[in-house]
Amino acid sequence: MLTRLYFTPVHRQEDSNTLTVGVNSSEAGSQQSLVSNESSASSLQSNDENIQISSYSATTWQLLKLCKPDWHYIFGGFIFLLAASVTEIFIPYFEGHVINDIVKSTSDTQIRDAIITLGLITFATSVCTGIRGGLFMVAVARMNIRIRNLLFQSVVKQDISFFDQSTTGEITSRLTSDVTKMSDEVTLNINTFLRGIIKVIGTTIFMFVLSFRLTVVTLISLPLIAIIVDYFGEWYKKLSKSVQDSLASANGVAEEVCSSIKTVRSFACESYEIQRYAKKLKITYGHKLKQAILYAGFEFTNEMLDLAITVVTLYYGGHLVITGQISGGMFIAFILYQLEMGESVEDLGEVYTGLMQAVGAADKVFELLDRKSEFTCNGTYAPAQLSGHIQFKDVSFSYPSNRERMVLDKVSFEAKPGEVIALVGQSGSGKSTCISLLERFYEPASGEILIDSHPISEYDHEYLHRKMALVGQEPVLFARKLEENIAYGHENCEFEDIRQSAIEANADEFIQDLHHGYGAYAGERGHNLSGGQKQRIAIARAIVRKPCILLLDEATSALDAYSEHLVQQAIKANCKNRTVIIIAHRLSTVEDADRILVIDKGKVAEEGNHFSLLAKNGIYTKLVKNQLLSTSKDSPQQDELCSDADQKSPTTPSLTTEEI
Numbered sequence: 001m002l003t004r005l006y007f008t009p010v011h012r013q014e015d016s017n018t019l020t021v022g023v024n025s026s027e028a029g030s031q032q033s034l035v036s037n038e039s040s041a042s043s044l045q046s047n048d049e050n051i052q053i054s055s056y057s058a059t060t061w062q063l064l065k066l067c068k069p070d071w072h073y074i075f076g077g078f079i080f081l082l083a084a085s086v087t088e089i090f091i092p093y094f095e096g097h098v099i100n101d102i103v104k105s106t107s108d109t110q111i112r113d114a115i116i117t118l119g120l121i122t123f124a125t126s127v128c129t130g131i132r133g134g135l136f137m138v139a140v141a142r143m144n145i146r147i148r149n150l151l152f153q154s155v156v157k158q159d160i161s162f163f164d165q166s167t168t169g170e171i172t173s174r175l176t177s178d179v180t181k182m183s184d185e186v187t188l189n190i191n192t193f194l195r196g197i198i199k200v201i202g203t204t205i206f207m208f209v210l211s212f213r214l215t216v217v218t219l220i221s222l223p224l225i226a227i228i229v230d231y232f233g234e235w236y237k238k239l240s241k242s243v244q245d246s247l248a249s250a251n252g253v254a255e256e257v258c259s260s261i262k263t264v265r266s267f268a269c270e271s272y273e274i275q276r277y278a279k280k281l282k283i284t285y286g287h288k289l290k291q292a293i294l295y296a297g298f299e300f301t302n303e304m305l306d307l308a309i310t311v312v313t314l315y316y317g318g319h320l321v322i323t324g325q326i327s328g329g330m331f332i333a334f335i336l337y338q339l340e341m342g343e344s345v346e347d348l349g350e351v352y353t354g355l356m357q358a359v360g361a362a363d364k365v366f367e368l369l370d371r372k373s374e375f376t377c378n379g380t381y382a383p384a385q386l387s388g389h390i391q392f393k394d395v396s397f398s399y400p401s402n403r404e405r406m407v408l409d410k411v412s413f414e415a416k417p418g419e420v421i422a423l424v425g426q427s428g429s430g431k432s433t434c435i436s437l438l439e440r441f442y443e444p445a446s447g448e449i450l451i452d453s454h455p456i457s458e459y460d461h462e463y464l465h466r467k468m469a470l471v472g473q474e475p476v477l478f479a480r481k482l483e484e485n486i487a488y489g490h491e492n493c494e495f496e497d498i499r500q501s502a503i504e505a506n507a508d509e510f511i512q513d514l515h516h517g518y519g520a521y522a523g524e525r526g527h528n529l530s531g532g533q534k535q536r537i538a539i540a541r542a543i544v545r546k547p548c549i550l551l552l553d554e555a556t557s558a559l560d561a562y563s564e565h566l567v568q569q570a571i572k573a574n575c576k577n578r579t580v581i582i583i584a585h586r587l588s589t590v591e592d593a594d595r596i597l598v599i600d601k602g603k604v605a606e607e608g609n610h611f612s613l614l615a616k617n618g619i620y621t622k623l624v625k626n627q628l629l630s631t632s633k634d635s636p637q638q639d640e641l642c643s644d645a646d647q648k649s650p651t652t653p654s655l656t657t658e659e660i
């Protein structure tokens, strides 16, 4: 009974996720808590102090601050907890009295009175325990929801480099298992801790009152038990950590395989992956086996110690009863207190491990909660009119994950309002990076990006992104209806506008053919649609916003030649009165651009229109020649198809530079 101290709780952590988030822990320190920034989270408490979270005490302090909005539930819970624990302590005492009355065969009235008293105390304990449990559960639920909301707000507002460097699994594990562990365990363990403390103190007092000598005999064994349990506990904890790590590693395999199932299937690697997963689980099994052996050893020691304490108590207690130093009923009451004490000490042991786990999880959660984005989106400039004049001035940039390698080196160019600027060049030359910087996914290392002569950092985040629309290389759709996907971020959009933009993006026809039309679900990340269909929806999503700056990064790469031709016409029609930056590997799609910039190794190598660049006989000409060569070698049919579909483009075939 007493011997279970520290040991049992370790079981609970076995299946928890131990993935660590890829956040620089040093960044966590001295960060302003995000809690303070969110006025929208009404009941989410503010906290605008810089908090170091390098220690458990700091984390615990933060946790307590997070509990503040629920203080009335927690306080109420503690009041009922106190009442329940105190009344509970009296129960064995009155049970002893009832037994004494029965043994001594005193009057029925006395037995009845003692039972009524016992019943009333038990009733009061039950009521208080019930209310305590309910109040704590509400507090846990509220805290859980609040932390998740805060954490999600923090995650969504991180800079893109944070997502480049963390895996989705890591982030979701913070949002799920760590938050649950943190909110549930903290509240439950504080609850258990207080209850345990009150009960240990109360039962010890009652035990001393009932028999001083028996209590001393019981307590003498405590240090021995503590040493043995601590020894086993430490060993067990180490093994539990190994189990957790190996399970996390196995989870990593499962997550990777499930998210890349098409690749796994197309390479027929199912058996290989199954074996890889099984190998990881075998390692877990090895650790669990050691745990089982240790547990068996502990159980044996535990039972023997239990037996020893029981024998000593019964022998010495029996002697005290026989010699009339304690009544039989009170001796039974003493044993009941001894059992209660054992349970309470066990609870306190669980609390220690549970709290350490919860604070550990909380540390990780706060690390992410307090992580500040490398740059802020707190610009406020939002002019009534935006003409869409883009300027890159000596922009240099390297990705945060590889600071040494300059991806853009003093890039300067300009796109005047209404101009169509094309960026072409070899794969990896830095074209998409220009668009990413314009979208403010990253901050340039040096140089300036201006729109209408104002640095983009000065613009209000939402305003800027209302005025600028991007169709990316791999458009991602959300698991919602198609009409919701088109209207994404444009809440007050009329259905007519949605339909019109779909018509312009050449998407209306295939949408109408779907069973639910515009109400059809796109599936997770748009899996229910083909690549070309996804691109057309993404184009419609951009068009419907009527942006003054349109960014097209390989926006038609997944379309067949005929659809591409139609969408190009739609884009062209939509380019009027807009500044458009277009990236395309198929040079035929950009030869009409007002200016073409050839990006080579992060620099603007050439600039001009299609004909002036051809006349230069430089990199652009080489790209065109390579495409012509590749076309004539590889796909005569494609030429025919293109010439049918794309009458305006006799000079440049529809092939990609990557194919060269």
Ligand SMILES: Nc1ncnc2c1ncn2[C@@H]1O[C@H](COP(=O)(O)OP(=O)(O)OP(=O)(O)O)[C@@H](O)[C@H]1O
Pocket: 164, 399, 400, 401, 402, 407, 425, 426, 427, 428, 429, 430, 431, 432, 433, 434
């Ligand atoms: N998130 C990232 N983190 C680190 N490096 C990156 C990242 N994205 C791109 N890069 C690197 O930056 C360089 C430029 O990439 P970018 O995507 O701008 O090229 P690109 O010209 O658009 O190529 P493509 O035509 O193939 O799309 C590449 O070498 C690429 O490896």
